[in-house]
Amino acid sequence: MQYLIEARNLVKVYKLGEVKIPALRRVSLNVTEGGLISVIGPSGSGKSTLMHILGCLDTPTSGEYFLEGVDVSKMNDYELSRVRNEKIGFVFQTFNLLPHLTVLENVLLPVQYNPDGDLKNATRRAYELLEKFGLKHRTKNRPTQLSGGEMQRVAIARALINNPKILFADEPTGNLDSKTGLEILKILKELQKEGMTEIIVTHDLNITKFTERIIKIKDGLIEGEEINRIVYDVEEEGI
Amino acid sequence: MKIIRLFRMAFDSLRLNRMRSILSTLGIVVGVASLILITSFGYGAQQQILSSINKLGSNAIIVTPGKVNDIRRAFSSVGSTITKPLTYDDVKFLKSQIPGLIATPSLTTARSTVKVGENEISVTVNGVNEDFLTALGYDLSSGRGFTATDVNGYMNYAILGSKIAVDLFGTESPIGKSINLLNTKFYIIGVLLPQGSTMFGSVDRNIFIPITKFITITNTNSLGAIYMKPPQGMSKDVLIALVKTLLTNKHGVENFTISDMAQFADLANTATSILTTALTLIGLIALIVGGIGIMNIMLATVAERTREIGIRKAVGANSRDILLQFLFESIVITVVGGTIGIIIGVVGARLASSLSPTAITPTSIIVGFSVSVAVGVFFGVYPAVKASKLNPVEALRYE
Numbered sequence: 001m002q003y004l005i006e007a008r009n010l011v012k013v014y015k016l017g018e019v020k021i022p023a024l025r026r027v028s029l030n031v032t033e034g035g036l037i038s039v040i041g042p043s044g045s046g047k048s049t050l051m052h053i054l055g056c057l058d059t060p061t062s063g064e065y066f067l068e069g070v071d072v073s074k075m076n077d078y079e080l081s082r083v084r085n086e087k088i089g090f091v092f093q094t095f096n097l098l099p100h101l102t103v104l105e106n107v108l109l110p111v112q113y114n115p116d117g118d119l120k121n122a123t124r125r126a127y128e129l130l131e132k133f134g135l136k137h138r139t140k141n142r143p144t145q146l147s148g149g150e151m152q153r154v155a156i157a158r159a160l161i162n163n164p165k166i167l168f169a170d171e172p173t174g175n176l177d178s179k180t181g182l183e184i185l186k187i188l189k190e191l192q193k194e195g196m197t198e199i200i201v202t203h204d205l206n207i208t209k210f211t212e213r214i215i216k217i218k219d220g221l222i223e224g225e226e227i228n229r230i231v232y233d234v235e236e237e238g239i
Numbered sequence: 240m241k242i243i244r245l246f247r248m249a250f251d252s253l254r255l256n257r258m259r260s261i262l263s264t265l266g267i268v269v270g271v272a273s274l275i276l277i278t279s280f281g282y283g284a285q286q287q288i289l290s291s292i293n294k295l296g297s298n299a300i301i302v303t304p305g306k307v308n309d310i311r312r313a314f315s316s317v318g319s320t321i322t323k324p325l326t327y328d329d330v331k332f333l334k335s336q337i338p339g340l341i342a343t344p345s346l347t348t349a350r351s352t353v354k355v356g357e358n359e360i361s362v363t364v365n366g367v368n369e370d371f372l373t374a375l376g377y378d379l380s381s382g383r384g385f386t387a388t389d390v391n392g393y394m395n396y397a398i399l400g401s402k403i404a405v406d407l408f409g410t411e412s413p414i415g416k417s418i419n420l421l422n423t424k425f426y427i428i429g430v431l432l433p434q435g436s437t438m439f440g441s442v443d444r445n446i447f448i449p450i451t452k453f454i455t456i457t458n459t460n461s462l463g464a465i466y467m468k469p470p471q472g473m474s475k476d477v478l479i480a481l482v483k484t485l486l487t488n489k490h491g492v493e494n495f496t497i498s499d500m501a502q503f504a505d506l507a508n509t510a511t512s513i514l515t516t517a518l519t520l521i522g523l524i525a526l527i528v529g530g531i532g533i534m535n536i537m538l539a540t541v542a543e544r545t546r547e548i549g550i551r552k553a554v555g556a557n558s559r560d561i562l563l564q565f566l567f568e569s570i571v572i573t574v575v576g577g578t579i580g581i582i583i584g585v586v587g588a589r590l591a592s593s594l595s596p597t598a599i600t601p602t603s604i605i606v607g608f609s610v611s612v613a614v615g616v617f618f619g620v621y622p623a624v625k626a627s628k629l630n631p632v633e634a635l636r637y638e
Contacts, residue, residue: 057553057631078557085555096550096635100255112244113555158554 002069004165004197005031005054010063010073012049012220023049024060025220031199033165036192036231038200038208041217048170050217051201055090055168056083068165085113089159093171095151097143097158103130104139107157114162122161129157133187149180156187166197173207185210186234210234249567256540260572263536266529267576267614268583271607274522275584276591278603281515283588283596288507292500294376294434295466298475299500301345302465302482307496324461325495327450329486330368336485337478339470343371344450346463351421351446353407362403363445364420366453366462374466377442382414382429389428390449397425401433402443420446421456475499523610529576530614533569537622541565548626549634562627569619570612577611 012024023046031037041047052058053065056072059080065073072083090096097106107126111117130136133153143151152172159167169188173181189210192198200207208214210233214226253260304325330342347366352359369385372378380401389396397418404413413427425448434442454460469478479497487493541548548561556564581604588597 052632055553057635078559081552081555081557081560084553090553092635096546096553098547098550100251109551110554113551113557113560162555 003030003066004033004035004068005029006064006066006069007054008064010050010053010060010065012046012053012058013061022220024053026063027217027220027222029054029215029222031166031197033197034192034195035213036189036198036200036211037213037215038202038211039215039217040202040205040208041223042203045217046220047201047217049220051168051170051199054199055088056080081113082115085110086162087165089156089162089164089167091152091155091159091167091169091172093174095143095148095155095175097151097154099143101142102139103135103141103143103146103154106143106154107161109158110162117162126157126161129160130154133157147180148176149183152176152180152184153187156184156191160191160196166199167191169198169200171202171204172200173204174202182234189234245563245567246571248564249571252540252544253568253571259536263529263533264572264576264579266532267526267573267611268580270522270526270529270614271577271580271611272583272587273525274519274610275581275599275603275607276587276597277518277522278515278606279584279588279591279597279599280595281511281518282598282600282603283592285508285511285515286598287596288511289504292504292507295500296376296468297500297504298469299374300467300469300475300479300482301498301500302467302486303463303496303498304461304494305496306494325465326460327368327454327462329489330450330462330465332489333465333467333482333485337470337473337481339473340478341370341374341468341470343368343374343466344462344464345371345375345466347450347453347461348445348463349421349453349457353403353418353420353446360406362420364453365442365445365447366450366457367447368450371447371466374468377434378432379429380432381412382427384429385447385449390451393451393455394449395423395425395452396428396449398429398431398447399427400431400441400443400445400447402441403446404430406444418446420448423452423456475501519606526610526614530573530618533572533615534618534622537565537569537619538625540568541622541626544626545629545634545637548629549631549637552629552631553635558627561629562623565623565626566616566619569623570615573611573615577608580611581607 007027007029010024010027011022014021014023027050039047039050049058053060056067056075059075060073063073064071067083067087072080075083098109101109104123104126107130108119108122111119111122127136127139130139133156135150135153135157138146138150143154146154167188172188173184176184185207188198188200200211202208209228210231212228212231214228216223216225302325327344330344334340334342344366349364350361351364352361367385368390369387372384379398382398384398385396397420399407399413407413407418408416413430415426417424417426431442467478467482469475479499482497483493486495551561584607585599588599591597
């Protein structure tokens, strides 16, 4: 069986002048397609570094990383940017929308960096995604005119616009109240049911209840892994 | 990414910081406009000198009294007393020896006054002969030129420059009228077309009389210079050799200098292109200052937009995309600024032409535009490279 993500012995060392700070120390991880995984750990544990490497925003100091069977750990800037553009979607804690673009333009941002991007089809898809997330009436608005939950839904639409293979969410509910946070989790759960592979990085133990696998990271190492026997749906948890 | 999209992105983000973009564009506008304007003075001077030389004809030669080795000093002895001066006799002698030679006394002048209503105005009176229109390339607006008979007959005829004709007679035709000049009554037989300023100043306020009459009245025999053009079929160099031999034999010594117009044209060209180059450099300095302004602004912009760069990279922009995005912003500033600057420079040169001759050449427009784009690229590359090299992870963390 081929894994979507196959990481072997990932090491990441940051250099601060003469001092070398290891952020990841030999992390290995396999992810099958369609899975919903949460990565938890205290701040400084290396979970963000792991997400950056798995999300092709950064390259490991050593180790191998295969995405869909392709070794991406030694790719150059141009190749990595294409992988990020076509195969990966990001959802951030701070939403990271461009304030001077409209909602629609923000959603279409990844398309303009896609050499095969078809703006006409992408625009149609953007409208579909925004409608699906209840933002049809917001397409011409700027992010500053939106609520936090709305901004995060725009960010999810942007992450999905190029039909990625995998979605990375870095504390996606961290800047939201609990009600809105659950709404976002519900969207993420639904996307998984539609076949999306998702990795959520968080330090919120509540979120892990909704994921199938929980990977615990501490001091740059995978400390343990749990398989949730009961995976909650967002509704069951109540609000 | 398509160029149109890059331009749109650049315009969009320049619009966001409208005041800042306008100010940095203004730096380029001022630079390009001053480059176009001040080089137009240089080109204007150059064209004026060359056209006045061309009017005389490139095969014209000038004989001046006194022997000098450097043509820049050829006219230093004009008007000074010299033991063996050039005389009108020399002109007649050369014309008799070289059939078909066009030769006229020139720079042989006296100051006089003429009455205009109640006022007296000062004029320059030139003694010339029947060849002077042909030799100097002047044209008449009305009347006729001097004939050999007029000159040999000591006729009190006068030809007026265009401005003095208007000063004296307004809109009336001066032909057949008389004026009092050097205590002698002269009848006007012709009026020149406006000549503008020529190599040796304006002749539009000059009055021309036959050299024979001039010599009699002023009681001088020395000519300031003799202008000559070779007869049909004779080259300038042959003429120079002939004149040199004939005059040396006649005077017994080579106490004169022969210069040709081509030399003057070269000299004038060199002088004005030094001027134009110097002016261009001053204009370029203004442009470079504008370019530094752009670099400063772009560096601030890159720092401010670090997070945006991180977001764009996260969704798939590569370093080249980011580089082009920021480079196009500075190119747009300079293209817009350069275009406005060219328009202002051209209009300014038109307005300034009343003060001093100006000329806009295609070269100055092409240079102005391409230099401003080059400034945009040169000063935009460093901030753009800086932006493109940002690490996406660190850029996303930037607050």
